[in-house]
Amino acid sequence: MATQMHPRCDQAAAWGALQRRFASEGRSFDARHALRDDAGRVQRFSQQAPFVFADMSKNLIDAATEDLLLQLARDCGLEAQRDAMFRGDPINATEGRAVMHFLLRTPQGGEGPAQELAEVHRTLEPMLAYAESVRADSQITDVVNIGIGGSDLGPQMAVQALDSFVAPGRRFHFVSNVDGHELAGVLRGLKPRSTLFLIASKTFTTLETMTNARSARQWFQSQGGTDIARHFAALTTNVGAAADFGIERTFGFWDWVGGRYSLWSAIGLPIAIAVGAENFRALLAGAHAMDRHFRTEPLERNLPARMALLDLWYRNFHGFGSRSVAPYHSALRRLPAYLQQLEMESNGKRVDREGQVVPYGTSPVVWGEPGTNGQHAYFQMLHQGTDVIPVEFIAVKEPAHTLREHHPQLLANVLAQAQALMQGKADPGGHKHFPGNRPSTMLLLDRLEPQSLGALIALYEHRVFCAGALWGINSFDQWGVELGKVLARDIAPRLASGDTAGLDASTAMLIRRLAS
Template structure:
């Protein structure tokens, strides 16, 4: 596809000039003072959510130039090619069709195949959830990367919808402490293991699967075929393991985009078939928004453009995600893989070295926990770090007072980051914990906040399967937007491969002690481990 890379466009040069003239010194407080309608102008409605973009360092001029950049980079053409099933993953010659997994029957590519697997999987789900006949009380998902992060995040987020008699467990780390801490609380007769590995060869997953199978047999388990199920395309390997029930998926489903496929089996087991279909429907609604909304009102596109503005012009190196909902506590970890594995690239589609930065570091913790951990740095540290607040208007519990406090804290943190506190304001306040021996002006400087620190607030009415599906799909399309502008392949992950290859070389050396040909550091560490 003949599309220019962002830095080779006229819009990029115009953005550089605009940043130097207006963007570098942009002040949010002054912007709000000049424009009382700023909140309304920069509020965006999308399926399942409202986004307040008004606390970002953008104005009408910068947004116009960013939209010009999207147009010049032919973002809409690239988006449409992805949705149509073109092989946009050029390094692996694959289509990228996670959107097809949530398209209604008859409305997406490969619809018969997709819905055939979906129907079979959900029928199986309901048979397991019928505990009078299945006897299953515990589900253990064994996977890693996209086979773990997405399902685990979603199950935790939808805890209010989980079958009350089912307990979900997730094992990913090859470190034996991970699986042993889960198994010690289980009984074989009540446990179903889900082995999630596309090839049924993933080192960490198969190591844990073998450990689970050995535990199952050692503790009196019988009928492996009943208590183990696989989400894989390697049916023969699963059968050799002793698994009869498998659900497959396709090479156009990338790992970090796979929770909509059979990899979502643990989600479906947790919340049931109807709620899983609602999750898919929410994602499909966001797909429609991404595909049809004008770019100026297209939430994933606008967020992706702001990401480029911050990364490549303001030079911000990270973004903090602060979900003010305990159910979303694993969302930052999920987004780390989604964004950093997708866009952590240093060459363009033609293999040319990039002269600009790509993915920021994505990190965070739930509010209000984060306020007592790293928010000190957000408010007074030397780096400006954009923050993403997620607020949910209606909780699924009845502790109204606590929810009010939670929401007030989220609003207050975004307000404080923007407004800051001047030294003269701090001088006028009493600081009861300040040292009495310090001069008031010194104390005041310690209590000065620079402000003008940007944030986005995403507001959901409720956290439901439908709204969660929309939220996840929004993030997927946002990541694609920035990756498309950067001219990179957001759907491969060659950076994961080198470490795997070197590990395969080191494993036999762990047994033999052979250090020949190793660098001095690795050789020295290996000897210390084996001594």
């Protein structure tokens, strides 16, 4: 087993001091009083990072606590762990891999392992050239991306987020679920001669993706389609399997790119087709700007690190088990789903890097919906429920539409919800009582455009890395995804045969009901 090179958080010297701080001050901390009494609070707990402004002043933290958290980060060697990632060290120890998704947005000649960076640009250039050729092809009106997990969530989120940059007359569809209802619903509105299918599977063996890909090919041929090489492309490293499928155009990536970090790679081809090469490069540039911020800024002004330390404070001291993400921009409606995979697949671990069970919580449950929809759904619980749930608001200063009366109302709502969570409202009768002192962070973008979206996503990526480094876990494997997939391969033929030998009583009963 790998040796723990840096102490995990509970073994660091500052951990005990934080426990004492929480018992004496943290448990009863009131952000309302702090904002009233501390003239420097807003300045201390807000900062501008590349393309993202963060106001963390409504959180349950003060300067003394943050200083201890910063000391904890140093005790855990956070900066050294960050530098190891950027050097290309194999920090994904359970799989023996480097973690270098940052290279995917590093300019030519930039910092990082030179050989891998050169390979990135040898792949990027033809991928973007192909995207431009598709954009210039007036016959192609529909692009269908078939993938799952990181091959679906990231590209889908980004294409929706950048909808105002998509050329009119072209539609983008994303199929991930092996449930045939999803693919059938997409295919109903398509014609073979005007459709391009992108099959996104690193190994070209992913069960859900290949089931959908085969069904798409069958539909294409049954509807009179004949040129698979023109209407199908593959995002894969298994060129042979793609060729056997009938695909000639392939774009690959590398084992140091985790699926949930892959939208910057060839997996981002649907994004490039949607917004064009120039805007795709701007997406990469925004992420690279955040990379530089994370790599060079001291911890005191390093936004990903500060947000991760706040996450640890809430998860391991306050005991808050979830965080709600509320983007007040409809184009970011898939961001909470994307962040669910990014954070919970990365940090939903129960053992440290040595395989030892950790005695504290790791990833919170991440969930949310766009505002103002969420206000009329689950915000009741945020304001008056028995659990305290930190909220992350995301707002955009300038709209991408001309409906003038809408945006001021949207911004007023996001500001009011954060204010209401913090201030609360007294009611002796109880039913209209809002406890208040409920924490939130506000992330502000000037505009939702490729550079700001890239920076925002990279901010979340590095925040997840920091939290995992502090908890002493490997944020870059995902063994928990595998077991159910293995068992499904055994169950599938049993549904056809009715064979239940060797199964537990519950599964056997369900198979009998479904097979009858």
